[in-house]
């Protein structure tokens with residue numbers, strides 16, 4: 001009897017497990033039957049347990065695959081990864097219907113147990129819908145609404161001159177200079193903190209959590225598929241994910257507290273007339289709960305606003321190398337207004353529609369977040385005869401929208417003219433959808449776009465961008481690679497030749513830097 005017991009127990013365990021799996025699959029499939037409507041169509045799952053997970057995670061640039069599936073199954077696609085339903089919206093019109101017109105129910109974020117353990121779900125961008133998110137959102141909206149964003153222009157302009165100056169001195173480090181620009185603007189505004197061009201302590205601290213952020217939603221973490229695992233103690237064999245998560249959580253807290261302390265104790269050292277946003281807001285967020293929400297929202301600014309702005313400017317640089325005719329045309333447009341006697345300024349924006357069109361084309365050509373940021377619906381829903389279960393992960397396929405043949409002819413071509421009317425003015429397609437949808441739309445878009453606009457206009461006014469050359473002055477071959485997995489798609493470091501357009505252009509930068 002004693003010897004039979006282990007085999008008997010094992011058999012019972014195996015049987016119970018398979019019964020649980022079958023029951024789970026049955027309940028899963030019955031959900032849509034109960035609603036009398038089918039799930040939206042989509043490719044068949046490759047596994048009963050993990051659903052379409054392997055197709056999703058093993059496909060580079062999966063947004064392209066989703067577009068192909070949309071051609072086969074329709075614009076709304078249904079997939080599943082373990083317990084989570086995934087809805088991919090492939091058309092702009094459907095995204096507006098669901099994420100904007102029904103934003104009351106489509107404004108949450110998917111819950112990832114690993115994100116929770118690492119503390120990323122406390123950020124504005126990853127927070128679930130509810131009263132705390134609303135407070136975060138209010139902080140951002142108050143701080144970055146269009147008229148507030150106008151008051152930040154002197155800081156943006158000053159930091160732009162610094163960047164142009166660095167382009168003159170060490171053009172080979174252009175990527176680092178663009179990152180310093182984006183980081184300084186966001187951190188000066190929020191904390192009065194000026195980023196050091198090299199080895200900045202705060203930047204290093206936050207950047208060290210980036211890989212964890214990029215992978216935090218991944219089903220590679222078992223706990224994301226089986227949330228019950230979050231309760232196992234960190235000393236338990238196989239629970240190293242908990243130690244990793246706790247290290248990331250400590251770094252997040254350290255970064256948040258250090259910068260807040262800096263802003264509150266050393267505001268005058270920022271060398272700017274601007275009062276850091278956390279200082280001006282802290283009076284109204286004085287209770288411990290409110291203060292903690294303010295600190296979390298402030299800390300979200302770097303993660304949400306720096307890489308996005310930096311990569312958008314990098315994509316502009318790439319486009320100018322690959323499409324020299326567009327570069328020449330844009331330079332001529334800037335010269336028409338400045339006559340080469342000064343650098344372009346924000347007040348020139350209205351007079352430079354081609355530059356505005358070029359910025360729109362940059363965000364359309366290579367959308368940085370090809371699948372946006374996932375939304376989640378907190379109620380069951382029905383749409384066009386399909387059932388969309390509560391807590392689905394809902395992705396707008398922004399990349400597919402930027403390739404809509406009805407809106408964009410020859411979409412891989414970089415052509416700012418597609419945003420201009422016959423009279424040379426801007427048309428109605430302002431590309432806002434690359435900044436998201438509904439209640440979750442990017443609250444920093446006015447600031448981000450203004451930084452990108454000034455970078456584009458001043459770089460074009462001052463420098464010729466081209467391929468790196470060999471010792472004999474011949475163009476070297478160019479191959480720019482992009483990240484292919486994860487949330488964002490941005491160019492990996494590449495080489496670029498950056499030369500002042502003339503001695504006058506060089507002098508203008510030197511003078512401006514001196515005045516700043």
Ligand code: HEM
Pocket residue numbers: 124125126127137140186300301304305306308309312368369372373374375434435436437438439440441442443444445447448449452
């Ligand atoms: C060109 C630069 C930028 C791009 C392309 C961009 C894009 C986006 C996108 C696609 C979203 C998701 C929207 C959605 O879920 O529907 C988002 C959210 C967000 N962005 Fe931006 N962004 C940029 C710059 C900035 C800047 C400069 C800031 C702040 C300083 C910022 C702060 C945020 C925040 C806080 C969220 C989360 C909003 C929420 O979940 O409620 N972004 N951004």
